[in-house]
Amino acid sequence: MSDDTDRTTEAPTRRDALKYGGTLAAGVALAGCSDLAEQSGGDETASSESYSVTMAPMGEVSFDSPPEGIFTRLTHHAGMAFALGRGNDVNAMHAPEYYDKLWNQFTPRLPGVTLDWTGLYSSWDPSKEMLYDLDSDVHLADPASVNALDSWNAEDVEEIDETVSPWFGNKYSDRHDEPPSNWADRYEYYGLWEMFEKVAAVFREEERYEALAEIHTSLLDTIETDLPPKQERPTVVMAGMSDIESMYAYTLDTPGFLTAHVRPLGPIGALGDGVSSGDMIDMEVLLEADPDVLFSLGGMHPDTDLSGIRSALRNHSAGSKLSAVRNERVYPQGARYQGPILNLFQLEMTAKQLYPDVFGEWPAYTEGPYPEIPEGEQLFDRQAVAEIITGDR
Template sequence: MREEPTGRDGPTRRRYLRLGGAVVGGSLLAGCTGGNDAGSTAASATDTATTAETEADSEASEGESETESTAAGESYSVSMAPMGEVAFDAVPETVFTRLTHLAGMAFALGRGNSVNAMHAPNYYDGVWNQFTPRLDGVELDWSGLYSSWTPSKEKLYELDSDVHLADPASVFAEDNWGMDDIEEIAENVAPWFGNAYSARHQEPPEEWADRYEYYGLWEMFERVAQVFDAGPQYDALAEVHAGLLDTIESDLPPEGERPSVVMAMPNDFEQIYVYKVTNPGLLTAHTRPLKPVEALGDGVSSGDAIDIEGLLEADPDVILGNGGMAPGTDMAEVRQNLEDDPVAGQLSAVQNGRVYAQAARYQGPILNLFQLEMTAKQLYPDRFGEWPTYTEGPYPELPEDERLFDRQRVADAVNGEV
């Protein structure tokens, strides 16, 4: 794929994008026409990166993708469940999203500021901008965008996006959305291209079950990169990711020396939402490769709410504080409250000073790189270097010899300088 998108004037580009939407709309009720049975997978210059992701992600699917040449005047198509094959004739410029793993993919490809909608935009603008200071020349502004967790059809017409990086099955599951509405937006505005239930391998609505597949984070990112004709940027970032996984996998301690871990933010001691760290899905793409011991037993599911006594029963060696890097969260205060509570103070993670901040579970590729690095240091400081005591503010500026991946290479990829 070429690095530079095919240029077109606005009306012509929109007309062809709507034709692409019609391809999707025609397949929504009839099945994934030509999608999951595509005869060949788009070639990648980083087969080793794809292999590394497949080995690291037990949920890696067998779904294939197909991209035609994007030379001037020629269309191209990209396949992903549950949409099937989606046709484009020009690279999308304005981007609707819901969940931030897909907004984060647009950001990783230098199109973060092309996003016009997302879930909790002001919150996630703050989270993502804890990392941009470590990437030279990378800027992002999601503040004030349309908050799209429960999107309205009328708003999608108003936004008039070039692509909807959102799972049509998950939008269908919202109130006031039917299959006809999904098809209408695909035909009259722009195609859908997203997959949400790979987050935790949840069951999609039964109307979509026969066409659904689950993808690893970087598998999905490769397909999104094809939508934006951004193969060189994907290849550069996938190479960094593969190298980071190699660094981690080559120096993991023996299983018996790994800590037990839970992801939680214990602010309200009566209702603590806890998440398992080895479950399949996008949400554990930064913890699963580190192969920690699961602190929560089979009686607790990821996303359950427990009280502080239940957390003490699990008694993890490490607590990863979900959302602890969000602006406004004071990790020093979080730790002090835990130490002062007569029950929470008994937790091994609290007594040993191993309550750490994390950023976001719905991570895109760039956050995944940083969170892999930070979590490796948090779990295995003897192997990967100490993690600084974090209280608030941007991602710490680590000395160059203590970094596990090349920031400049990542910044260059985001900025299209590859």
């Protein structure tokens, strides 16, 4: 990170008002970062209202006011903005049309909550020029994961940080994957709700976070109290099943927030040690695992033909032998990169799918939004969640 004297632009930039505390540059191995962290009184745009939030791999990030325009790549960050009542301030995300449809499978169960991500910039591999055009107040994206893209290098990442606005995100906590080597000594892993707490602090929405975290904790307490003993729990495989001959599978014992809705429920992973999370498996491997329950990732998306997946499994020579298929326990899931609101719904959904005798049966779902569940069988309060999102509580 170069300090202000090294900038090529003469006019003040947004970065003059939103500045890092000094560890991003060390993460990308650029020189001169230590001076900036000491310039607490040298920036004329700084005010007594400034505040900072610390999260790896960025380090300490300082803000003069809560950000407005929000750039994201992955939907766990966009989902955090949504939970804080800022979903419609998101200006970019990966596959916005797809995820707008998926998130809006859940909003009908949240009275008064609306969300529109259609038409946003699709930012899986964003162009640096577009980030200038978007002129966001914060980039809720992991700079290490952006640096890992072939189209970006460390200098590009630092340039956006310096001249547009800070990065604030963490991706590799998804499966505790290794970050790029030039970020490794700065990296830490967080749980989904740990990360959400830090994002909430960026927007000065600590009270919203605390209110949602209380609901989340209560839900986990309900699950833990009534969880059957290990010997009574089903074996499970979770996979993307748009092509049943070649499926991406995610192991349940792998740490990270991709399984934040499954791990608290303690099912037994059916896949052997030879399969790593994110590996592609075929029907032979699935039959060898023979799970009691089969989770279809993305099965709740309106463009997913869940009935077709179930039918294809029943009509397949190997698939028809699966215990999950014979016992009609092929269930839909939502998103891997879930934010806190989807995490609440998916914890409830998965609890009912795994342990219907304990938490109430999951409806015979084939399509449409998240099903109506009688109030007495709901594991968390929808109205309370909706009021937190809209600011009415």
